Amino acid sequence: MRINLTKKDLVNVIYMQVGFSKQITENLVEEFFSIIVSNLYKKKSVKISKFGTFLIRSKNSRIGRNPKTKEEKEISKRDVVIFKPSKEFKVLVNNNANNAT
Numbered sequence: 001m002r003i004n005l006t007k008k009d010l011v012n013v014i015y016m017q018v019g020f021s022k023q024i025t026e027n028l029v030e031e032f033f034s035i036i037v038s039n040l041y042k043k044k045s046v047k048i049s050k051f052g053t054f055l056i057r058s059k060n061s062r063i064g065r066n067p068k069t070k071e072e073k074e075i076s077k078r079d080v081v082i083f084k085p086s087k088e089f090k091v092l093v094n095n096n097a098n099n100a101t
Contacts, residue, residue, distance in 0.1 A: 014028070014029065050086055052083055052086050054082070057082045058079050059079070060077055061075060062074070062075050
């Protein structure tokens with residue numbers, strides 16, 4: 001059982017529902033992700049109504065430990081992408097999880 005939704009799967013679903021050519025649909029999906037990435041690169045958050053918000057969070061450097069060797073090493077300062085789901089999205093996911101059990 002495959003549980004991942006790939007970009008190719010997304011293009012096929014949109015292609016079947018909207019009716020654009022596959023090339024136009026693929027360009028549309030690519031542009032959508034490109035807009036998200038370019039705005040995150042500029043340190044802007046991306047809010048998609050009723051879905052969630054993508055944002056950049058800076059993490060300070062810290063000391064990490066290898067669990068096997070117990071060796072300490074500094075983990076450098078970096079930016080990470082955070083996704084915060086909207087309330088509607090959380091309710092939808094929780095309702096589906098409750099119905100599956």
